[in-house]
Amino acid sequence: MPVAKPRFDRVAVIGVGLIGGSFALGLKAAGECRTVVGVGRNPDNMRLARELGIIDAVETDAAVAAQGADLILVATPVAQFAGLFARIAPVVIDAALIMDAGSTKQDVVEAARAGLGRRVGQFVPAHPIAGAEHSGAGAAKADLFKRKRVVLAPLEENPVSLVADATAAWEACGARISRMSASEHDAVFAAVSHLPHLLAYALVHEFAGRANSGQLFGYAAGGFRDFTRIASSHPEMWRDICVANREALTKELDRYIEKLRALRAPLTAGDAEALEKVFAESRDARNRWIAGGFDT
Amino acid sequence: MPVAKPRFDRVAVIGVGLIGGSFALGLKAAGECRTVVGVGRNPDNMRLARELGIIDAVETDAAVAAQGADLILVATPVAQFAGLFARIAPVVIDAALIMDAGSTKQDVVEAARAGLGRRVGQFVPAHPIAGAEHSGAGAAKADLFKRKRVVLAPLEENPVSLVADATAAWEACGARISRMSASEHDAVFAAVSHLPHLLAYALVHEFAGRANSGQLFGYAAGGFRDFTRIASSHPEMWRDICVANREALTKELDRYIEKLRALRAPLTAGDAEALEKVFAESRDARNRWIAGGFDT
Numbered sequence: 001m002p003v004a005k006p007r008f009d010r011v012a013v014i015g016v017g018l019i020g021g022s023f024a025l026g027l028k029a030a031g032e033c034r035t036v037v038g039v040g041r042n043p044d045n046m047r048l049a050r051e052l053g054i055i056d057a058v059e060t061d062a063a064v065a066a067q068g069a070d071l072i073l074v075a076t077p078v079a080q081f082a083g084l085f086a087r088i089a090p091v092v093i094d095a096a097l098i099m100d101a102g103s104t105k106q107d108v109v110e111a112a113r114a115g116l117g118r119r120v121g122q123f124v125p126a127h128p129i130a131g132a133e134h135s136g137a138g139a140a141k142a143d144l145f146k147r148k149r150v151v152l153a154p155l156e157e158n159p160v161s162l163v164a165d166a167t168a169a170w171e172a173c174g175a176r177i178s179r180m181s182a183s184e185h186d187a188v189f190a191a192v193s194h195l196p197h198l199l200a201y202a203l204v205h206e207f208a209g210r211a212n213s214g215q216l217f218g219y220a221a222g223g224f225r226d227f228t229r230i231a232s233s234h235p236e237m238w239r240d241i242c243v244a245n246r247e248a249l250t251k252e253l254d255r256y257i258e259k260l261r262a263l264r265a266p267l268t269a270g271d272a273e274a275l276e277k278v279f280a281e282s283r284d285a286r287n288r289w290i291a292g293g294f295d296t
Numbered sequence: 297m298p299v300a301k302p303r304f305d306r307v308a309v310i311g312v313g314l315i316g317g318s319f320a321l322g323l324k325a326a327g328e329c330r331t332v333v334g335v336g337r338n339p340d341n342m343r344l345a346r347e348l349g350i351i352d353a354v355e356t357d358a359a360v361a362a363q364g365a366d367l368i369l370v371a372t373p374v375a376q377f378a379g380l381f382a383r384i385a386p387v388v389i390d391a392a393l394i395m396d397a398g399s400t401k402q403d404v405v406e407a408a409r410a411g412l413g414r415r416v417g418q419f420v421p422a423h424p425i426a427g428a429e430h431s432g433a434g435a436a437k438a439d440l441f442k443r444k445r446v447v448l449a450p451l452e453e454n455p456v457s458l459v460a461d462a463t464a465a466w467e468a469c470g471a472r473i474s475r476m477s478a479s480e481h482d483a484v485f486a487a488v489s490h491l492p493h494l495l496a497y498a499l500v501h502e503f504a505g506r507a508n509s510g511q512l513f514g515y516a517a518g519g520f521r522d523f524t525r526i527a528s529s530h531p532e533m534w535r536d537i538c539v540a541n542r543e544a545l546t547k548e549l550d551r552y553i554e555k556l557r558a559l560r561a562p563l564t565a566g567d568a569e570a571l572e573k574v575f576a577e578s579r580d581a582r583n584r585w586i587a588g589g590f591d592t
Contacts, residue, residue, distance in 0.1 A: 202555050233575075267542050272535050
């Protein structure tokens with residue numbers, strides 16, 4: 001038990017799934033919060049979260065949970081953010097730090113400006129880079145964010161001390177903090193996350209729609225399984241991400257189509273040397289990445 | 297020790313790597329061969345294969361190994377097939393079954409017709425669907441092909457009894473046998489195997505070539521890792537596969553580019569419903585596949 005006083009007294013976690021639940025557990029394990037109030041619609045999930053010690057109390061109304069809270073994490077699907085921000089705005093206290101855990105940032109900032117109004121300066125946009133196939137409070141764990149990256153995209157209105165609190169909260173969960181603007185965030189993740197999801201969905205959909213789909217899937221093996229793993233992701237979540245980040249994602253899609261067109265030429269020409277150069281450079285870059293060569 | 301006489305007396309395995317070595321071990325474990333002669337250029341690998349009991353004798357000349365063999369497996373990179381077929385043709389005995397283990401089939405059949413000449417009717421093209429990240433004799437294991445598929449693409453010239461022997465040899469290793477024509481094989485694998493490799497290489501190469509590649513790889517996470525795992529595959533092997541199967545692969549690449557173009561429309565329009573439909577159908581198809589719903 002840490003001797004120091006917890007940094008946060010009353011934490012409201014709105015959406016107690018994998019991310020929200022793990023955040024609560026991480027803060028608790030670090031002794032950085034006194035009590036956690038959870039908000040959720042699914043009674044079974046909330047009961048489980050209570051039983052697992054993730055939260056100390058259950059509320060169904062986000063405004064009731066946010067009242068008096070000095071840390072509010074909004075960890076629901078992004079589509080609910082606008083309504084939730086508007087709902088909690090009237091009860092947010094001056095000392096409160098508000099954060100989200102959404103996969104896109106420009107749309108979230110827009111929703112926060114609209115919903116939180118004069119409280120928007122207390123909102124520090126955050127994106128923890130830690131997902132998993134499993135969801136719900138039952139999948140939450142205190143070390144989910146350990147050594148994982150959390151991107152903070154602070155607003156101009158954020159006081160320096162508040163960004164420091166946001167940093168401290170995620171660091172208490174073991175995360176490594178990066179900072180970038182919301183637009184830079186969305187451009188980077190359009191490339192390394194949203195595009196691969198779109199590509200994987202597209203490939204599976206292409207084969208599923210063919211007359212010989214049974215034959216194709218019947219011969220698909222390990223390479224196809226890994227390549228398409230992310231095509232088993234939540235359709236609703238990825239629909240929302242793609243729509244929210246459609247501008248940056250369209251740019252990435254266009255660049256990728258251009259890349260494929262450029263590769264088509266040596267392929268049809270049977271230009272072995274050109275193909276091997278691309279493949280070898282790709283393998284080298286990926287192996288360097290896997291070995292930690294791009295860690296900053 | 298099985299009581300029955302082994303089906304094969306002298307087996308020549310040309311190229312004692314993961315595939316050739318595992319085939320030898322599988323046949324031995326099933327009691328289906330008396331002795332295995334291995335052919336390879338790398339003395340360390342051949343010594344290891346001998347020490348591990350994968351092979352009983354080492355030869356450097358494929359023609360010497362093939363002499364008197366009643367089963368010859370050519371398991372080198374496909375680029376060496378033409379020369380090897382020509383080299384062994386003069387010594388192949390009437391009773392010999394010749395097979396390969398290449399990832400493409402039409403080019404292999406062409407090489408076999410040219411190199412084996414009047415012996416081509418003894419050649420049963422085979423493609424075991426079992427790879428792994430590891431290679432070399434040290435990675436070989438008797439159960440590599442257990443419950444894995446092996447596609448046979450018999451020639452019109454193959455006697456029925458010879459195809460039965462080919463089937464029995466792979467079944468002795470635990471494999472499930474499928475049959476299709478060489479062109480059907482190449483079309484199917486262009487889609488479910490060769491295209492994903494090309495797409496993964498292309499994505500890594502696209503990001504590696506950008507000014508902010510360090511930033512992009514720095515934020516790439518688990519989804520990207522799995523999606524691009526096959527971009528760490530051997531560049532030379534995939535160069536050969538792509539060149540050999542460029543016609544079918546170009547067709548698949550064009551269809552995929554068309555698919556991406558079709559997805560671009562709902563994306564730019566922010567058509568959430570259309571995107572969710574594609575994503576949900578993809579997830580359902582993939583989950584059905586993972587659950588064995590497309591097994592034949």
